[in-house]
Amino acid sequence: MFSYYFDLALRSLKRNRVLTALMIVAIALGIGASMTMLTVLHVLTGNPLPGKSQTLFYPQIDPRDMADYEAGEEPPRQVTWIDGMNLLREKRADRQALMTGGAVPVQPTQSALDPFFSDARYTTAEFFPMFDTPFRFGHGWTAADDEARARVVVITNELNNKLYSGKDSTGQTLRMKDTAFRIIGVLGDWRPNPHFYDLNMGDYSGVESVFMPLSTSRDLHLPLNGSRNCWGRGGADEAHFENASCVWLQFWAQINDPAKVAGYRDFLEHYSQEQKTLGRFQRPANVRLPSLMEWLDINKVVPSDVRLQTWLALGFLLVCLVNTVGLMLAKFLRRSGELGVRRALGASRRAVFGQLLMESAVIGLAGGAGGLLLAFVGLWLVRRQPSDYAELAHMDVAMLAATVVAAVVSTLFAGLLPAWRACQITPALQLKSQ
Amino acid sequence: MDILPILTTLRRHKITAFLVILEIALTCAIICNAVFLISQRIERIHMPSGVAEHELIQIELASIGAKADEFARAQEDLAAIRQIPGVTQVASVAQVPFGSSSNNAGIRIDPNQPKSMIDASTYYGENLIETYGARLIAGRNLRADDYRSMDAVMEGVRSGDTKLFPATAIITQSMAKRLWPDQDALGKSIYIGKIPLQVVGILENLVRPSIEDDSTANYSAVIPIKLAQGQYVIRTAPGDRERVLKIALEKLKQNNPHRIVVQKRTWDEIRGNFFQNDRSMTGLLIGVCVALLLVTALGIVGLGSFWVAQRRRMIGVRRALGATRHDILHYFQTENFLLATIGIALGMVLAYGINLFLMTKYELPRLPATYFPIGAIALWIIGQLAVLGPAMRASMVPPVVATRSV
Numbered sequence: 043m044f045s046y047y048f049d050l051a052l053r054s055l056k057r058n059r060v061l062t063a064l065m066i067v068a069i070a071l072g073i074g075a076s077m078t079m080l081t082v083l084h085v086l087t088g089n090p091l092p093g094k095s096q097t098l099f100y101p102q103i104d105p106r107d108m109a110d111y112e113a114g115e116e117p118p119r120q121v122t123w124i125d126g127m128n129l130l131r132e133k134r135a136d137r138q139a140l141m142t143g144g145a146v147p148v149q150p151t152q153s154a155l156d157p158f159f160s161d162a163r164y165t166t167a168e169f170f171p172m173f174d175t176p177f178r179f180g181h182g183w184t185a186a187d188d189e190a191r192a193r194v195v196v197i198t199n200e201l202n203n204k205l206y207s208g209k210d211s212t213g214q215t216l217r218m219k220d221t222a223f224r225i226i227g228v229l230g231d232w233r234p235n236p237h238f239y240d241l242n243m244g245d246y247s248g249v250e251s252v253f254m255p256l257s258t259s260r261d262l263h264l265p266l267n268g269s270r271n272c273w274g275r276g277g278a279d280e281a282h283f284e285n286a287s288c289v290w291l292q293f294w295a296q297i298n299d300p301a302k303v304a305g306y307r308d309f310l311e312h313y314s315q316e317q318k319t320l321g322r323f324q325r326p327a328n329v330r331l332p333s334l335m336e337w338l339d340i341n342k343v344v345p346s347d348v349r350l351q352t353w354l355a356l357g358f359l360l361v362c363l364v365n366t367v368g369l370m371l372a373k374f375l376r377r378s379g380e381l382g383v384r385r386a387l388g389a390s391r392r393a394v395f396g397q398l399l400m401e402s403a404v405i406g407l408a409g410g411a412g413g414l415l416l417a418f419v420g421l422w423l424v425r426r427q428p429s430d431y432a433e434l435a436h437m438d439v440a441m442l443a444a445t446v447v448a449a450v451v452s453t454l455f456a457g458l459l460p461a462w463r464a465c466q467i468t469p470a471l472q473l474k475s476q
Numbered sequence: 477m478d479i480l481p482i483l484t485t486l487r488r489h490k491i492t493a494f495l496v497i498l499e500i501a502l503t504c505a506i507i508c509n510a511v512f513l514i515s516q517r518i519e520r521i522h523m524p525s526g527v528a529e530h531e532l533i534q535i536e537l538a539s540i541g542a543k544a545d546e547f548a549r550a551q552e553d554l555a556a557i558r559q560i561p562g563v564t565q566v567a568s569v570a571q572v573p574f575g576s577s578s579n580n581a582g583i584r585i586d587p588n589q590p591k592s593m594i595d596a597s598t599y600y601g602e603n604l605i606e607t608y609g610a611r612l613i614a615g616r617n618l619r620a621d622d623y624r625s626m627d628a629v630m631e632g633v634r635s636g637d638t639k640l641f642p643a644t645a646i647i648t649q650s651m652a653k654r655l656w657p658d659q660d661a662l663g664k665s666i667y668i669g670k671i672p673l674q675v676v677g678i679l680e681n682l683v684r685p686s687i688e689d690d691s692t693a694n695y696s697a698v699i700p701i702k703l704a705q706g707q708y709v710i711r712t713a714p715g716d717r718e719r720v721l722k723i724a725l726e727k728l729k730q731n732n733p734h735r736i737v738v739q740k741r742t743w744d745e746i747r748g749n750f751f752q753n754d755r756s757m758t759g760l761l762i763g764v765c766v767a768l769l770l771v772t773a774l775g776i777v778g779l780g781s782f783w784v785a786q787r788r789r790m791i792g793v794r795r796a797l798g799a800t801r802h803d804i805l806h807y808f809q810t811e812n813f814l815l816a817t818i819g820i821a822l823g824m825v826l827a828y829g830i831n832l833f834l835m836t837k838y839e840l841p842r843l844p845a846t847y848f849p850i851g852a853i854a855l856w857i858i859g860q861l862a863v864l865g866p867a868m869r870a871s872m873v874p875p876v877v878a879t880r881s882v
Contacts (some may be wrong), residue, residue, distance in 0.1 A: 064778050068771050110582065110591045147540040147736055157540055157736050220541045265538070274669070279630045346838050347757055354510070354764055361502045361768055365775035368495035372782030428752040463491060
């Protein structure tokens with residue numbers, strides 16, 4: 043039965059090529075546009091650390107003075123050096139890391155390469171185990187290295203390819219800002235999206251090329267990158283940031299046991315009160331402890347333009363579907379005579395309905411294939427855009443399957459009304475008018 | 477043309493007619509909003525900057541080794557650049573309009589205000605107003621004795637010695653209006669924290685490097701602080717920019733080879749980069765509008781052809797009864813016009829609804845009434861163009877059809 047209907051559908055579609063082509067093109071355009079945008083949205087709303095993200099938290103505390111105070115306001119989105127160091131020393135979470143962004147002048151020993159600036163992450167040791175970073179060669183540094191302000195560095199695979207043509211470079215010396223660093227690790231391919239651990243660097247920017255202990259970067263006065271907010275007598279130059287009333291560091295905590303999250307929040311509360319008693323904090327304790335995914339929501343990392351474009355594409359798909367309903371209705375009703383004969387020869391309404399739906403499904407499949415092609419073109423266009431998420435716009439298997447399913451389901455849905463309408467034909471009337 | 481017979485016929489094709497109306501309504505609603513979005517983006521892309529747009533070059537350098545005696549070195553750099561033929565102005569700056577990276581400060585007009593009134597961008601650097609080409613519309617320019625060095629200011633922050641801070645500032649017209657809506661801002665003081673800065677001049681405009689909210693895009697203050705951060709802006713005639721940039725880079729390299737060029741570009745490129753997203757969004761919206769109109773037109777062609785085929789006998793009868801070809805053509809054109817009009821009316825309501833949705837979700841302004849006719853006209857035209865083919869074919873139906881197959 044199935045293959046017979048399929049055959050009938052193909053014959054019928056061939057009979058009226060223009061109308062068929064119009065329907066397929068409309069479905070393909072609608073599906074192509076929608077799936078392009080949904081894929082982009084899918085990529086951008088993804089989890090940067092699947093399986094791990096629920097154990098990662100971003101503590102927020104409010105160290106500011108009473109100027110500009112408003113009760114219930116969100117605490118700053120970064121921490122001061124003093125608070126970061128205090129939280130780090132307390133070690134109340136399973137793992138914790140304090141970090142900030144920067145840029146370092148890299149001076150390759152190879153004469154063929156000019157010195158260049160590289161983005162850098164200055165962080166404490168537990169960054170690597172906490173974020174499960176893959177290592178191609180070597181490993182990260184230890185808390186002892188942090189303490190000793192060791193001249194050690196971890197570089198990305200990309201930089202390793204550029205400087206050492208992909209060979210194991212651990213143990214080699216890398217000169218940066220006239221200082222010799224020992225390479226102790228090379229990261230494997232790692233590009234968490236969004237760049238969740240520091241959203242000031244561009245929400246979807248790639249991973250920094252150079253990682254080194256935070257203490258080392260401060261010791262050498264390496265240039266900082268990112269956002270800083272100061273209050274009161276804040277506003278110091280970079281060399282004196284440790285004592286400034288400015289927030290400029292990110293602090294992350296890993297809490298494996300969900301039952302301990304409330305305990306950590308209490309600790310933050312307690313810490314704020316203690317600092318207030320000491321006179322460092324002035325505002326009433328105001329702490330938050332968003333999880334990684336909550337933190338991304340708070341920061342509205344998904345560009346509103348992308349959401350708007352997705353709505354637009356879905357609206358376009360709706361128009362395309364209405365268009366297809368109309369065309370299919372025209373096509374089915376035009377065949378009233380043929381359908382009348384089938385009915386008169388004993389085909390049940392159900393059978394005719396099934397036959398017509400099969401025809402819709404075939405259009406849906408063809409439209410889906412076209413849509414898939416257009417989605418690939420669309421994503422290629424998105425990748426050529428200047429935005430920092432552009433290079434991420436790739437189709438994965440899930441979206442590929444979703445595209446085809448969406449096309450067939452939506453076309454079947456569009457075929458329901460015309461097929462039902464065509465089934466209402468009274469066979470006798472149709473036969474008479476022949 | 478009689479409308480009543482058309483309505484009677486349409487009543488017999490309720491579903492098909494309804495689908496055409498629905499498609500036109502949806503298209504009309506989306507197009508009204510899309511055109512509005514496009515016009516907003518275009519307006520944003522053309523946001524005035526207040527600077528000499530086509531005359532500026534930015535060069536940013538970062539030293540590799542330890543920094544020593546930066547201020548004297550910056551003076552050497554500036555002197556070297558000034559000697560290049562064609563250079564009219566040069567300044568050491570900390571930020572460029574539309575340059576993305578920015579310094580901002582909360583501004584009060586009374587140190588005892590509990591909250592700062594606005595957040596404004598703070599421009600530092602000697603000779604900055606002349607180099608950027610910002611127009612002073614009231615008061616005076618900054619003088620040599622207004623300036624303090626960045627090192628002195630930092631020392632002041634640490635020691636609390638207010639004498640080390642500058643005491644004057646120049647602000648933009650829009651910032652002045654926001655702070656003192658009904659008064660002259662000249663001579664009044666703005667406060668950054670507790671530090672007073674007397675407003676000595678008003679600029680026509682000077683856009684911020686990074687913009688969070690377009691309505692505050694021009695809230696900028698120029699504060700007399702001397703800098704040496706390795707970032708230079710050069711002003712020269714538009715045609716000289718390429719040449720000057722090349723020579724400047726050579727001279728800077730001669731002065732101190734132990735540094736890296738981080739940025740070298742004309743200000744036109746800076747502006748282009750800043751609005752890249754808006755430009756691609758505009759392109760995308762235009763593309764969707766065209767695709768929508770095309771799909772709708774093809775839909776009308778398809779359904780029109782179907783109707784003509786279905787009504788061949790009716791057309792034949794009418795022709796046999798004396799209707800001219802013109803009458804038949806008109807019949808289908810009027811029918812389409814009727815359907816389009818109903819669709820457009822429905823589309824207006826829908827457009828308004830979509831706009832309300834966008835207003836709450838994306839903080840867009842209300843759709844002005846002037847955008848409604850755009851969608852209407854577009855769809856009337858598209859409808860008429862699309863139905864022309866099928867209508868012409870209908871008018872070619874010979875009267876003899878009426879007598880056949882009876």
